[in-house]
Amino acid sequence: MTVRDRIMIAHSLAGDEFGPAQRLHGATYVVEAGFRGEALDDAGVLVDIGKAASELRTVLADLDYRNLDESPAFAGRNSTTEVIAQVVGDALADRVRAGALGTGIASLVVTLRESDVAWVSYEAVP
Amino acid sequence: MTVRDRIMIAHSLAGDEFGPAQRLHGATYVVEAGFRGEALDDAGVLVDIGKAASELRTVLADLDYRNLDESPAFAGRNSTTEVIAQVVGDALADRVRAGALGTGIASLVVTLRESDVAWVSYEAVP
Amino acid sequence: MTVRDRIMIAHSLAGDEFGPAQRLHGATYVVEAGFRGEALDDAGVLVDIGKAASELRTVLADLDYRNLDESPAFAGRNSTTEVIAQVVGDALADRVRAGALGTGIASLVVTLRESDVAWVSYEAVP
Amino acid sequence: MTVRDRIMIAHSLAGDEFGPAQRLHGATYVVEAGFRGEALDDAGVLVDIGKAASELRTVLADLDYRNLDESPAFAGRNSTTEVIAQVVGDALADRVRAGALGTGIASLVVTLRESDVAWVSYEAVP
């Protein structure tokens, strides 16, 4: 089961290989959080869709409308799309591990779409 | 005839009504430039698609991977999606007026998609 | 400026020409509300995007998760996609006329996407 | 190889956790059926695309333009998106097992998109 949300952030990336992306710029990330499991509960769902969307929003709220260059979560490393996907995926996995989304989730995949032509996915196991 | 490109920018918006968007953040804008005319040329096109894409890229290059808070184009005003659309549309109209895309274009429409759920269009007459 | 939301409704359509759609069935409508105007305000926007999304949600809330066959808004007529678009568009135009979205809106267009291969647009002048 | 089709259904969901979705409402499901295999046949395909689309249509026809609350396939259980995906996926797997789509299919994945922001996938092994 997958839900979609979005964030708008500023950041810059250190390293010559990033070319113009070394300058301060930004991105809209359309974020898709997909939850996987083996079986449905008695109500016929893997996870409550409202709760899933709400947990995703909670995780994204720490990043939304922020300059990631100043965010502790990315201190000492580049906030590339890959790294943000990892931060979001690990944070969601933590929430799942803490029981926020029931017991049916075996793994989750977070996809960050940075434009119509580029995106990154990251898989986490709670 | 419409072509699509994209930019990634940082900016902040002044005014309480912008809430968290007052903070420095950013956006990916998927940009669609549509050209309208009454008739096709002898080759069967309204405008050369390669030239149209190239003119759009030239206009967008001034904004791409930049912090618009420091851009002279937005000095003294907010770089809202509406305003950026206007800047891009007027710049494209200037290029058309200068003859960069032939003589068949009567008007153009620039659309900036800031996410999967919000976008802005602006119409300009060269 | 256009914002997107969505509703999920049940309904049936009276008339042999509707074939199997005469049976009780349903639809997800992805709803896009586009607002048009001649000029931006001092903040650089045509309309506050938060308020626009909120007004659209208010209008859609009357339809969302409902069986339109039992809705007074469609008494005596079919709740076709065209008619729902009209109901949503007219309700939004009423809100605009009442001042809920400032004074810059000259017209609005509501699009209801009933699937990936069919949609309806309706233009209203507040 | 993946093909896309769509259905429009009515249903209601039992259980307080479904909130307003407990009311009779409906959905458009954009349905994607993906077939996986190890090797292509002599013609260079995994499965005949026309037959794949036709089998998917056959399976969906039992659900299309119907009130799933009255469908025997969902008697005694909620017709959540997850459960419908399972019903469609298992029915397609049955058709594959019966030989309707050749011998090259190792597994299949059915995705039901209930809106632009939520979808469910289900994997079945014929």
Next chain:
Amino acid sequence: MTVRDRIMIAHSLAGDEFGPAQRLHGATYVVEAGFRGEALDDAGVLVDIGKAASELRTVLADLDYRNLDESPAFAGRNSTTEVIAQVVGDALADRVRAGALGTGIASLVVTLRESDVAWVSYEAVP
């Protein structure tokens, strides 16, 4: 009201300005036919969606799975996306004029999407 269909064609384009597109190549065109009118009929529709889709299919069938370099419809001119849009739009307008889609249609717009980053629209008045 807009419906979507698609065709797959081969063609080549004469003229140095087309660069590599002078070679025989091809395209998938996702075709959207939009019908506009002032008022709905008693059933609540502008045009019967089934008939609209069927008329579009009839018009597209003449082009689908063909090499347009050999099609009489494009003899002596390039089958650019613009020209194909015109051919499809004019053919649809002919059908409307002949009464195939009722009396409510004031104009129609045909859009041909040749890829995710380029498309053409053409407006015809029946």
Next chain:
Amino acid sequence: MTVRDRIMIAHSLAGDEFGPAQRLHGATYVVEAGFRGEALDDAGVLVDIGKAASELRTVLADLDYRNLDESPAFAGRNSTTEVIAQVVGDALADRVRAGALGTGIASLVVTLRESDVAWVSYEAVP
């Protein structure tokens, strides 16, 4: 990490099962190349996005704006979407094996979208 590009080709498919696709026709393929790996490098990326897009373009350039019936890559076999995906995927895997995209890529998936309703994916291990 996935990047998107596109090609426009002509071809015909041999075999009665292909029906009208036995005629010379064509397709736009929107091509997505996804690269998978276990860990990010010190810069925080799996693979340089610019290089990935460039390698994909290099591989696609051999096919773009061509009649695949005359291409040596498809001599003696049908250039079905499945086969083209395999050709593109294997060529990309060769480039990865040759070190063009660093050492972090464990596998890659190539998706060719032939229309809005049909696509093919192929997985290759460098």
